[in-house]
Amino acid sequence: DLPPVEELQLLAEASTSFKGSSAERVANVAAAARNLDGYVVPAGEEFNFNQAVGDINPENGFKEALVISGGRTVKGVGGGVCQVSTTAFRALYQAGLPVLERNQHAYRVRWYDPIVGYDAAVYQPYLNLRMKNDTPGPLLVRAVAKGGVMTVQLYGVPDGRKVTVSKPVILSRTPHPPVQYVVDASLRPGQVKQVDWAVDGYRTRITRTVVSPSGEVRTDVLNSNFRPWRAVYLVGPGTQFGGQGGARASR
Numbered sequence: 001d002l003p004p005v006e007e008l009q010l011l012a013e014a015s016t017s018f019k020g021s022s023a024e025r026v027a028n029v030a031a032a033a034r035n036l037d038g039y040v041v042p043a044g045e046e047f048n049f050n051q052a053v054g055d056i057n058p059e060n061g062f063k064e065a066l067v068i069s070g071g072r073t074v075k076g077v078g079g080g081v082c083q084v085s086t087t088a089f090r091a092l093y094q095a096g097l098p099v100l101e102r103n104q105h106a107y108r109v110r111w112y113d114p115i116v117g118y119d120a121a122v123y124q125p126y127l128n129l130r131m132k133n134d135t136p137g138p139l140l141v142r143a144v145a146k147g148g149v150m151t152v153q154l155y156g157v158p159d160g161r162k163v164t165v166s167k168p169v170i171l172s173r174t175p176h177p178p179v180q181y182v183v184d185a186s187l188r189p190g191q192v193k194q195v196d197w198a199v200d201g202y203r204t205r206i207t208r209t210v211v212s213p214s215g216e217v218r219t220d221v222l223n224s225n226f227r228p229w230r231a232v233y234l235v236g237p238g239t240q241f242g243g244q245g246g247a248r249a250s251r
Helices: 023-036 049-053 080-096
Strands: 008-017 047-048 064-071 072-077 099-101 130-132 138-144 149-156 162-166 169-172 180-185 190-195 201-210 217-226 232-235
Touching: 008 080, 023 049, 023 064, 023 080, 023 138, 023 149, 047 049, 049 080, 072 190, 080 130, 080 149, 080 162, 190 217
Parallel strands: 180 232
Antiparallel strands: 008 149, 047 130, 064 072, 099 130, 138 149, 162 201, 169 201, 190 232, 201 217
């Protein structure tokens, strides 16, 4: 149902880096990108990320990696898929598509820096990314993960709109809480394992202006409120830490 290829033009694209990711995270980014590539959104319909990538489970090639769940950073199937949803969101947002559902991460995630507050978290079946295709024709999504770079391109029929996305404005910053040590009986005495990393909290705002061919101006804002996040260490029973004389971790 796509129009002739010569009528399809690149409407927007975005790239993010996942260099330095674990092998499991790289595999998840690749699996999600592979499923998203070639996704078509008919005119007037919605881009639905969870529908496009399918079930995030081991049967579909997804592995265990770090995810945010229950107020902690823990291992879960599909860790890293948000690299793809965030990149897709940036391309869709830059194309001027209306936002139907977008969820921020609980805390500022370094993979999406240096642009703060320009992310899109997904977590099946609770969190999704959905955008409305209000262009004159269907959208074709191309997604490629290569060399540690995730790229999403949107091809469609241009309608002459002009889109401007501002740089993020930091509205406030909240220092992260003190470090927390948690006794883990599975570790040997003296063993220490970091499982969460400290990051300050941020309130940010990004402004988008969409000007239609007729001159109509639509402005919307993208607000994010990232929680301050503490560093957490698991320690073996009886482990001492801290300053002079040390201190004991408690359960």
